[in-house]
Amino acid sequence: MTDPSPAGRLLGREPLVVAAGADLLAEALTAQAVPVTRVDWRPPLPGSAEDLARVLADPRREEANRIAVSRVLAATAQLVDVRPAREVLGLGPGQFLHAGPPVDWERASGPMRGALVGAMLFEGLAATPEEAEQRLARGAVELDSCHHHGAVGPMAGVVSPSMWMCELRDEVHGTRAWCSLNEGLGKVLRYGAFGPEVVERLRWMATVLGPLLGAAVRAHGPVDVRAIIAQMLQMGDEGHNRNRAGTLMLLRELLAELIESDAPAADIAEAVRFISGNDHFFLNLVMPACKLALDAGRGVPGSTLVVAMARNGTDFGIQVSGTGDRWFTGPAQVPEGMYLGSYGPGDANPDIGDSAITETAGIGGFAMAAAPAIVRFVGGQVQDALDATRRMYDITLAENPAYQVPVLDFRGTPTGIDVTRVVRTGVLPQINTGIAGRVAGTGQVGAGLVTPPAACFTAALGALARDAPPLAR
């Protein structure tokens, strides 16, 4: 017979113990042979308890997130053209875009300033770096975030009117996104270099490479970038710092059309040498593909889905589906990683670039388990790469059935960062990234791992809480 009182019901059978947080209680019980189910738990980010309660109680949240994530997962991404920024983005002379949340010359970091100087030289808006700096300091150029124009840019992400852009289309949602052409590694504009070889390369890209690629894409018809991303994840790429297989598959796709174009064979050969010599070329197609997916998830009232993570070299900013186009920022961190040649941590600029759009979409650092060889580039052990992906399932809303990780038994990548999960667990998104030299003109100094400042997520949660219905007391 059991005692029917509440205390009797509790004590009348073997206790079921679930232990969270500090191990002391669980260990003491285990020593007494009491079965304990341990759950992984960490306290929420400090000062967030009330906002968290309010947002978690928002009756719109679950359905809003379901809608937002299903749109993200349904988005397609096809390369449909390569055209100049002045045409596709309507940029006029003296209008430049840059990576991350808005920043002005005054607050711009070294590599951002270097890239802006290089763009001035490339556009013929200044004859010398000094003149370019003076004009930029006087506000002669109108700056805005790439993200405000449907674009994304790696590292400094500077886009000027004469640069040629990959144009991607999401047929499901009828939207487009753009990204410049990848310049390669080392001394390149996006890492803040602006020497003559940088500007000369940009000119060749605008006069030979861009037009050739545009013609090949139009002759070929739309290239399914999402399908290539799905395949590259089965070929050791994670789509942010490893794009080797992706680049080769893109090249394969356009090869016959390049060869059959009217351009001189020498130009075609130079173009394929350039692309095939740059394992990162495809990154600039992965990024707008991710942008298309996340843009589809924007603007759902009550949704706690992160739709952009981006850095300008000074600030790290995020945008959230339920809070419109508002940025929630914190200071960008310096990545931990591996350095090229004699460079070291002292040469590193804080985190920069729109390329964290890949992690926002569930690949890059979130798919490191698909690319164990990446640890040779960003540092760490193979186990760290596997653990990083596994950890990201704790802060995401879905698994992407299109993007699978073979070694995790073809599990879909962890997709759709949830502000409430980040704040509740204290687990921050894992980002793979290049590292720019902090002095303008330096270029790339390394590659590594970084996380956003927690403040972005607590600030976003605060805004979501203010927008949520009051808690019943």
Added chain:
Amino acid sequence: MTDPSPAGRLLGREPLVVAAGADLLAEALTAQAVPVTRVDWRPPLPGSAEDLARVLADPRREEANRIAVSRVLAATAQLVDVRPAREVLGLGPGQFLHAGPPVDWERASGPMRGALVGAMLFEGLAATPEEAEQRLARGAVELDSCHHHGAVGPMAGVVSPSMWMCELRDEVHGTRAWCSLNEGLGKVLRYGAFGPEVVERLRWMATVLGPLLGAAVRAHGPVDVRAIIAQMLQMGDEGHNRNRAGTLMLLRELLAELIESDAPAADIAEAVRFISGNDHFFLNLVMPACKLALDAGRGVPGSTLVVAMARNGTDFGIQVSGTGDRWFTGPAQVPEGMYLGSYGPGDANPDIGDSAITETAGIGGFAMAAAPAIVRFVGGQVQDALDATRRMYDITLAENPAYQVPVLDFRGTPTGIDVTRVVRTGVLPQINTGIAGRVAGTGQVGAGLVTPPAACFTAALGALARDAPPLAR
């Protein structure tokens, strides 16, 4: 004080127990709280105990294997040309090569017969399949094993004088090896198909593709095939049934030279479409690269290293370093795998092809852990792929520092099958393979996993034992 007698030394301390074989003893001791170290052990292959003892006691064995394996690991592999078989192999009209140990028309399986018929039609030695069969049955064609001529051929592996061959060179050992050009999947000669489309494709390969590739390779200079194999293992390929990244990297290597050749753009475009549409194209370069490595390990007296595993569709044969060019054969098994379309196990021919040279060299089935996505092609679970590679370390002599598996913490692939280890453990080499239809003319019906018959290894051990010094009694 301890008892200094032997029994006292044994009993005067806690017992150290190592348990092998049946679990009963280990379990009984564990139940009595005695620490037990379990080792994985299986009895040797039946009837081999005496030969095994003799070969293991051969004083030449360790040093011979060290020499043989170090040669295998030191071998290089560079693609240096693409030329017709009549030129590079000196094949005259009516001389054909085939995969596996020697076989005649009488004992040839369906796909081997089909491929021979197709080669007759391609060479103009017969006007109809019926005429070809009659002539072949009358012995009008001289047949020999590819392996006897420094060549390897996938599946039926039929080489006739007009086929164009990749020519690879090992600079360290001054040797060369050859393989035909890959035709793609489905209805192709190597799977035993011989319809008009098969013969027409072979003609195009001999008149357009081969000459184009030869010119591109000569213009480019030697292509480092070993370096591409090393990279493909970091990109989800295992080099036997997955060659997707390898094919793209080969194409990348030769692209500019193809474009800059004098050939018509339409021919170049057709050639790159053909190569880039065939993920297996690079297999026919991996195979001769593996052949070069293993040929370097041949002919070391006392060595128990397997230097070839090859199948002709009827017999599975192996060759061993210490026993010269002699074949040790057993009946070829039917692979277990996945079937195309409506084909099933009843349509499958027994194991066929020289492509098991990849496993002999430590990749293919031995490197499945590098290619977890392969289970979607050959069947099984991701864990099976990881386990297969781990198991192969038990029967191999070395780990190849050039060929690493990222997910196994960059461990080198298990390389150099040791006849004594196979016989002692009963663990048979794991081979990935395509499956040919058993009826001549069918083509490919699937892909799967297979092991050699144990008899090859016990027979080889017997020969090694007869060659070893007598045991002191």
